[in-house]
Amino acid sequence: GEDVEQSLFLSVREGDSSVINCTYTDSSSTYLYWYKQEPGAGLQLLTYIFSNMDMKQDQRLTVLLNKKDKHLSLRIADTQTGDSAIYFCAESMGYSTLTFGKGTMLLVSP
Amino acid sequence: SAVISQKPSRDICQRGTSLTIQCQVDSQVTMMFWYRQQPGQSLTLIATANQGSEATYESGFVIDKFPISRPNLTFSTLTVSNMSPEDSSIYLCSVVGEATVHEQFFGPGTRLTVL
Numbered sequence: 001g002e003d004v005e006q007s008l009f010l011s012v013r014e015g016d017s018s019v020i021n022c023t024y025t026d027s028s029s030t031y032l033y034w035y036k037q038e039p040g041a042g043l044q045l046l047t048y049i050f051s052n053m054d055m056k057q058d059q060r061l062t063v064l065l066n067k068k069d070k071h072l073s074l075r076i077a078d079t080q081t082g083d084s085a086i087y088f089c090a091e092s093m094g095y096s097t098l099t100f101g102k103g104t105m106l107l108v109s110p
Numbered sequence: 111s112a113v114i115s116q117k118p119s120r121d122i123c124q125r126g127t128s129l130t131i132q133c134q135v136d137s138q139v140t141m142m143f144w145y146r147q148q149p150g151q152s153l154t155l156i157a158t159a160n161q162g163s164e165a166t167y168e169s170g171f172v173i174d175k176f177p178i179s180r181p182n183l184t185f186s187t188l189t190v191s192n193m194s195p196e197d198s199s200i201y202l203c204s205v206v207g208e209a210t211v212h213e214q215f216f217g218p219g220t221r222l223t224v225l
Binding site: 040101 | 111114143151152153154155158202204212213214215216217218219221
């Protein structure tokens with residue numbers, strides 16, 4: 001069955017880079033996503049990557065995909081206190097149904 | 111991206127009662143979904159809300175417990191019936207972008223507490 005795993009917690013200092021990791025088991029995953037959830041809020045789509053890509057950059061965000069190892073990472077450059085949130089990795093086979101990981105809580109300290 | 115609103119944003123209910131959650135989108139969308147996020151957990155898909163026909167439920171979710179309506183392409187409701195404390199969760203609706211079908215956008219969620 002489909003499974004998406006993430007580390008539960010990451011703590012960084014403001015200005016450092018954050019790297020949040022995710023592994024998935026379904027080799028037929030077509031799209032891989034990163035969502036951000038701030039306290040008391042819904043999910044915000046940050047970025048996604050198609051499975052035939054190995055990297056995608058969008059301003060401070062860099063997504064790396066190692067399809068062979070089924071490993072996805074999200075790098076946030078120059079992390080700010082406003083980046084403190086829960087980050088969810090999700091995968092889809094392209095049929096719109098998403099399978100989510102349990103989320104990584106990122107805590108950014110001044 | 112689509113702008114999605116949900117009502118109510120939160121509620122506290124007594125066990126045995128039912129609550130209907132509304133989801134409104136600012137544009138017509140084909141695909142609309144309902145998810146549950148239990149405390150400290152990830153999101154689990156409840157069902158796909160189909161316009162003009164019965165919703166498609168995921169394993170472990172049934173229509174009697176979570177009836178869904180989808181009268182048009184901009185609106186859906188999810189009812190949590192005969193509630194118990196185990197139903198305390200955040201309930202989120204989501205839609206797939208019509209222009210970019212690989213992007214799924216979420217509403218702000220409804221935080222439900224059942225006493």
